[in-house]
Amino acid sequence: MCLAVPAKIVELNDSTATISVEGALREVDVSLIEEPRLGDYVLVHAGFAIHKWDKSEVEELEAIRAATDLREVLT
C-alpha cells in the first residue's frame, strides 16, 4: 500500500500538476512539496507528490534499473 512511483511533472497549475509515469498522465496534488517546477521528478503516493528528486537521484535510479542481472552488480 505504501507504493510510490517516480513521475515527471509535465504541467503545473497552482497546487495541482499533471505527471507522466512512463507516458501515462494523471493529475496529482503538489501542495506537500516545496517549489514544484515543470520537469521536476517527484515521488507520488495516493495522488500526492510527497518528495522531489534532484537530478543525481533520478540518475541513481536509472543506473539501478539498468542492471538486468543483480548477480553481476558490483559493490
Added chain:
Amino acid sequence: MKTLVETVDELAGRVGRDVKFMEVCGTHTMVAFRTGLRQLLPPGVCLISGPGCPVCVTGINYIDAAIELCRQPGVIVATFGDLLRVPGSDSSLERERAAGANVRIVYSPSDALVLARECPSKRVVFLGVGFETTAPTVAWAIFRAARDGVSNFSVLCAHKTMPHAMEALLKDQQVEIDGFICPGHVSVITGSAMYRFIAEQYRIPCVVSGFEAWDMLKSVEMLLRQVVEGRAEVEVEYSRSVTERGNVAAQRLMEEVFEECDAGWRGIGTIGKSGLAIRPKYAAFDAARVFEVKYGEAHVNPLCRCGGILRGVYTPLDCKLFGRACTPTNPLGPCMVSSEGTCAAYYKYEGRLAA
C-alpha cells in the same frame, strides 16, 4: 572488484551464525519475492516479513463497521481498492457492493473529496487506513473539507504509525530480529531520525531501504556490516528519497488534523500510541463520531495464524489453512487477501504448499 552478492556472502560468513532481518513494509515483502532476491541471499540470512501491510493489520471490527456504514441509505463508502475484498465477520465490502451498496474505489483521498462535492445529497465516508505515507494525504482531505465547508465528507479513521509497533515486536519474547529493513516511503514522510531510539535503546541495526531489488540487497549488506562490526545505527540506503527530517509540510498537516492514540493491530493486539485519531477540532469530519460507530467483537477463525505471521513468529507454511481452506480466491485471513500480504506472496511465489 567483488559483486554485491559476493560481499553479502562474505559478510554472512563472518557473522558466523544465522541472522534474521525483518522487512517491516509489505511493499518490500513483495519486492523480495517477486524479484527472486530471497534466492540470492546466503542460507544463513533470513528475511522475515513484518506488520507493515496496512490492510493486514486492520481489525475485522473496522471492516464490520465500514460494512455497516455502506448499508446505510444515502451513504457512499469510498476506499482504496485493497480493502474491498477483506473479509469482515460475515461479509465484505465487495459482497455488499454486489448486493447494491454504494462502495466506490478511489485512487486518492482527494478523489473522495471530489466525490463528496459532486454528490451533495449523499454522505461520503472515506476509509482512512494506512501508515505515515498515506496519513498526510487523508489529513489533507479533512483539512480541505473543513476549510471549504464540505460537510457531507468524513473519514473513518484507522491510521497507524510504525515506530511503536516495531518496538512492540522487540519487547515480544517470541520474536527474534537481528536488524530492521525500515519502510522507505513511511520514512520519506517521517524522516529516518524516527528509528534512532530502536538502534540506541534496543541495539538493533536499522537500514531504511528503497524498493528496487538492488536497494534491498544493498540494505542487507549494510545490516550485515553493522552486525559484523557490532554497531547498531540508523543508516539510510534510500538516500535518494529519505532525509533525516522527512517531509515537514506533511508532518505539520498530520499534526494539525490527527492526535496520537492507542490502536488495535490485528493479530498483535493493542499497542500504545501507535494510531492516529482525528482531533476533536475536526469532529464534524470524523465518521466514527458523525455516525456514532460502535466497534463490536470480531469473529476470527481460530486456526488462522496471521497474528503470528505478522509478528514474524510463523511463516504461512506453519498454518493449516494456508493454500487449503485459505487461498487468494477465497481468503480467510488478511495476509492472504492483501496483494502485499505475506500469505499472498508465499502462495504466488513459493509453490503454495509445503512439500
